[in-house]
Amino acid sequence: MLTLELLRPDHADAVLAFERANRAYFARTVPDRGDAYFARFADRHAALLAEQAEGVCRFHVVRDAAGDLVGRVNLLDLVDGSAELGYRVAESAAGRGIATAAVAEACRLAATAYGLRSLTAVTTLDNPASQAVLAHNGFMPRYEFLLDGRPALAYRRSLAGLG
Template identity: 70%
Template sequence: MPRLELLRFDHAPAVLDFERENRAYFAASVPDRGDEYFAHFDERHHALMAEQDTGLCLFHVLVDGSGAVVGRVNLVDVAEGSAELGYRIAEKAAGRGVATAAVREACGLAATAYGLTTLRAVTTLDNPGSRAVLARTGFVSTGEIRLDGRPGLRFLRDLRTPA
């Protein structure tokens, strides 16, 4: 099973490969990052590292045995014991429990290493895989929202109770 690691500067080439290899796959369910993201990837990666240094965001990569990135799991807008969880898993790793395991591990880190008590997440209604991962990891739907014009759901996970 891949291991979850806090994002570092030296992850940049593997993250860029991951994003390029999965661009079309991700664009089917989430808004595309756009050409600018790839054209200015190095600056973007440095900006993420600077943001992580503030403690407001905690970016993670899911790395397989060969050192390739097969997923990303991020905790953003960290404040007052809470953060928003976001994740994306490579197409080649989808459907094998990788996302569920990564989100479970991120929830554990959020509670123990980062001292958080709640996590929020959102997904679109047309992303049943993401909704299933959130349900399996203890997230509860708290209401409907719109994400980039698409219907979606908001979720909450109380880290003080077992999933």
């Protein structure tokens, strides 16, 4: 069983450790956050919490049954009943259904707790695992584009029926 928790100030150390431990793994499929992200992590964490307090975004940590932080799921730019979904799961947790379950829970929260009607998401074409997570959760491909010079695919999902 996994849980999603809204990002809090006391998550900072665990999130930083998660991002450091998985930096190289994530960089294989998504643009690297860069050294400045890690050097100024406290400022970045505070900025995310401020965005969340304003209702602009919802940031979540994903915990497994043992309580370990194994992922992050974010809803960005909550506007007009829609948001963009972003997620990442630790290398040690990959292939165990955690991303699929976390995205399913994020969709449920988006509809029931945050009143959203649809979500969008993007992934690069060389990330079939992420494409499978989105497809399994009812996201439909919309169009291809370049993401930091890499071919990518945009997805959309209606949340009708979840609320």
